[in-house]
Amino acid sequence: MFSVVLGAGIAFFVTVALGSKFIEFLQTRKFGQFVREDGPQTHLIKAGTPTMGGVVILLGMVAALVVVARPNPATFTTLILVAAAAGVGLYDDWQKISKRHSEGLSAKYKFLLLTLSVVVADVLALYFVGVTQNVIVPGLPTNLVLGPGIVGVGLFSLLMLFVIVGTTNAVNLTDGLDGLAAGAGGIALLCYTAIAFLERQYDLAIICGAMVGAIIGFLWYNSHPAQIFMGDTGSLAIGGMLAAAAVLTKTEMLLPIIGGLFVIEALSVMIQVVVFKLTGHRVFKMAPIHHHFEFIGWEENKVVVRFWIVQSAFAALGFIIYYLFLYNLG
Numbered sequence: 614m615f616s617v618v619l620g621a622g623i624a625f626f627v628t629v630a631l632g633s634k635f636i637e638f639l640q641t642r643k644f645g646q647f648v649r650e651d652g653p654q655t656h657l658i659k660a661g662t663p664t665m666g667g668v669v670i671l672l673g674m675v676a677a678l679v680v681v682a683r684p685n686p687a688t689f690t691t692l693i694l695v696a697a698a699a700g701v702g703l704y705d706d707w708q709k710i711s712k713r714h715s716e717g718l719s720a721k722y723k724f725l726l727l728t729l730s731v732v733v734a735d736v737l738a739l740y741f742v743g744v745t746q747n748v749i750v751p752g753l754p755t756n757l758v759l760g761p762g763i764v765g766v767g768l769f770s771l772l773m774l775f776v777i778v779g780t781t782n783a784v785n786l787t788d789g790l791d792g793l794a795a796g797a798g799g800i801a802l803l804c805y806t807a808i809a810f811l812e813r814q815y816d817l818a819i820i821c822g823a824m825v826g827a828i829i830g831f832l833w834y835n836s837h838p839a840q841i842f843m844g845d846t847g848s849l850a851i852g853g854m855l856a857a858a859a860v861l862t863k864t865e866m867l868l869p870i871i872g873g874l875f876v877i878e879a880l881s882v883m884i885q886v887v888v889f890k891l892t893g894h895r896v897f898k899m900a901p902i903h904h905h906f907e908f909i910g911w912e913e914n915k916v917v918v919r920f921w922i923v924q925s926a927f928a929a930l931g932f933i934i935y936y937l938f939l940y941n942l943g
Contacts, residue, residue: 617806620677620819621826628673628830632666636834636841639663644710646842662839665706666831667847670795671699673827674820681819688816690737691857697730698781698853702845727781730853731774738773738860773856776865781852783875786882786901788848791837793903793917797924798851799828801872804928805858808935812862824854837914867935873927874920878902 639645645661682688704726705718718726788794802825809818828851834840852875859868869876881902888896898908906916 614810616681616815617810617818617822620681620823621829622677623680624673624677624823624826625830627676628669628827629833631669631672632831632834632841635666635669636663639665639841646709646844659839662842664710664842664844665703665846666835666841666843667699667702667845667850669841670824670827670831670843670847671695671850673830674823677823677826678820681823683816685816686737687814687861688820690734691817691820691854691861693737694730694734694777694857695850695853697733698727698777698856699846699850701726701730702785702847702849705845705849724778727778728774731777734773734777734857734860772865773860776859776868777853777856779879780856780859780868780872780875781849783872783879784852784855785845785848787875787878787903788843788845789901790903790907790913790917791839792832792835793920794848794851795828795832795835795843796917796921797872797874798848798855799825799832800921800924800928801855801875802828802851802858804871804932805855805862805864807932808862808864809858811936811940814861817858817861821854821858824851837917864935864939867931867939870934871928871931872924873931874924877923881905 640663643661644663644665646659646664678688678692701718701723705723708718709716784794784798787797802821806818806821806825809815809821831841831843831847835843855868855872859865859871864871878901881897882900884896885900888894897905899905903916903920907913911919
């Protein structure tokens, strides 16, 4: 527990210390955010705000891990997956900056790159970390076995692909208001820090705790009005960390509850697209759903704080379900 708290503290202070310098670095090179013209008019003032702040989150986390983490397959697997997801996000952010447009990588290209990262994580998880192909489902007396041999590996790989790609994209969609995705991600990762600790996966608990500390440090600059955005670099890194924690703790089925806010955000986009294509009408004034509440008159801070409260409730519910049905059963 001391190592988890120490790692979070180090990550927090390093992120805060590096944050202002990194903002200055981005400002001098004009690495700023491009804002959608069809979005809320109050967001137009945010154009030019430095982006790629996820780099600072990662630097804070890594600095903490250098001090408190132990080098082992589980640690390396988690970091490789997070680094791969963050790398895709960094490339996407750079494409936006270089093209001077709010659109970066195409969805197909981003999916391909994330799939490659899943393949690497899959091999490491199965053959070096000792992750099994079983899936733990709350309420079932026995684990769900995906199958023997290559069949089981294939199904497990598809599950990992769904979890990792789905989670990273959901967090990415949520990143539309100052501090929203970072705060919600920190809440979900705090829950996974506790789960990893109870599962005696102390190395994973340290990594999750370090990222929580780094996220809190980043919120020092990302809270409204934001001095820096984390960009896809940060949102995909947080999504990758959540996915890795779910896979390593065998709580993939709980991830949609623990990260419930991200599910709502993603569903709002899918509902909006499907209904509009079928009927020509919109369900929400704008998707993702956090923009809908802006359009009906909520101030940005009110949306963010209330969405944090919703995410806290989801994380608490997920932890209660884990403790009642999964603790020491996996």
